[in-house]
Amino acid sequence: MSGTDLVVLVLLGAGLAFYAAGSLGLLRFPDTASRLHALTKADNLGLGLVALAAAIYGGSLAMAAKIALVWLFAVIAAGTTSQLLARRTRLDEPRPDASDSAPDGEAR
């Protein structure tokens, strides 16, 4: 087993560990906000490390570039969805008529 293979395996293992942590966090954390935290942080680090392992193993530059794009968009998508879900959670928590969010909601 060459040195590159070892690096690939270590990265792969670390990525899988983060995936597992993300799933575990989603399962075990007590409230929505902390579950969201587990989802976005651990999951994207997991995908990032797995993608890095795949890029090094793949060898070709074209493949590595594609993998980098996959990760880039996954991070952007995760950032967006976590913002939206957090906002949704906050809107849901107090009753909607508690006017916590009144300044920006044009309550037509």
Add this chain to the structure above:
Amino acid sequence: MDLPLSDILSAGHLYALTGAVLVGLGLYAFITQRHPLRQLLAVNVVGAGIFLILGSLGRGPDATDPFPQALVITGIVVAVALTAFGAAMIVRQAETRAAAKPAADDNARGAS
């Protein structure tokens, strides 16, 4: 990844059997579920099962048959078009029903 022939054969059959069970599950749900939106899901699962049978039986040892693949792609797009039509019809039906009721619960108009 090079695989022994037997593995690929059994994998093709494995997916085809999964497709057969999906068809059965979908049919059962279609008969027993009462809400049209759930029946729409059931029809989609039946479709997915049929696609899986078609595609996996074309899985040869060194290639996957392009004919069923093309059929399945066509089928997937038609399925989503008809699902959209079904969903629009279900929503429209619910709107009509809500409008027909006396105006006790008048949140029907503004809700998109």
Add this chain to the structure above:
Amino acid sequence: MTFAFDLILCLMILGTAGIALFVRDALAAIAFFIAFGNLMGLTWLGLDAVNVALAEIAIGAGVTGVLLILARARLLALGDDATCSGTPLWLRLGALAACAGFVVLLAASVLSIPPESGLDRVVAPLMPGLGIENRVTGVLLAFRAYDTLLESFVLLGALVAVWSLAPAGAWPGRPADPGMTDAPMRRVAGTFGQLLLPVALVMAAYLVWAGSDLPGGAFQAGTVLAGGLLVAAMGGTIGLPSSDRPLLRAALVLGPAVFLAIGLAGIAAGGLLVYPEGMAKALIVIIEYTLFLSIGVTLALLVAGPPVPDASHPNPEGKG
């Protein structure tokens, strides 16, 4: 090793499908259905049918999910929460017996057919005449082109059918505004939509271009475009157009019309949908680029739904 992967994948597909069909809460059903679509995409990867996987992931995970979530939200606003209701026991038992019997018959007949790619050997020698490498694209746009031609009209027909559900007085009008009403959400989704729409357009164009020789093609590309359009519409980046805009109508019929025109022109070369010698690749690429545009717009409008009365738009959005 690969077989273990296949086995776990198949079990998870059956599990997600079962839960999606029988769970009580409608949103849970839809969430499981989205996961089901994602896993179906993986089965196509496992079967080395990457062309199908691209379509399945884009549609199963993207477009159908949005469609169902929007439909469910609209039903919920009307007071219909789409939960399961009980059915009589005799019906359930009868259905169980019938479906179990059917599955056994289907499984037996499936097992009597050995999986093989016999038609692949038929198609392979014909490919050089087309000048493209992707055999699935070859089947879709050359050997069985009339299927694809008819399908593009089916899509158009589905959109006409959806539009025909517009309530009285709503025609011609715009679909219900899918945009966010909450301003912070609108800002976040708007920024995302502004980023995603051009990226989706580039990705779609790449998929069509790659589709000649590598996995890809007009349907996959059209679905990606539809996804980008929908996100942009939800973020308020683009407004949904009125159903009678000439430009929109032109975009909808462009693909099928070009396909039909090229198909009819083929009569001069020997028959309907026959490509003249040496021009096959150029014509296929032209058809695919126009078709992808039409499919993308059609799918996005299918998800958006029929036009609604203008009165429900107190402050109309800018046109897209």
Add this chain to the structure above:
Amino acid sequence: MVWRVADWFTLAAIFLLLTVAAALVRCWRGPGPVERIMAAQLAGTGVIGVAVVLGAARGDAAFLDAALIGTLLAAIAVTAFVRGTARPGDRSEDKE
């Protein structure tokens, strides 16, 4: 059996499937709609991971196109979900 790196990638794909299954348990339990959508989102990311890993194991760059489509459209269901009921005066749905 001699373990090549490609086999490790296939093993990683199996492991990722299992994490997806774990995430789906949260989808099953809920309790709220946000949790269900979150779990579906995590399942989507898991599936993207599987596509990347399988692409590496089989050396097929086209698998990465599938992953790329998955990431591009990953946020679309969540976006549709959050706009659904987050309007003032709409009925709350967290009675499930």
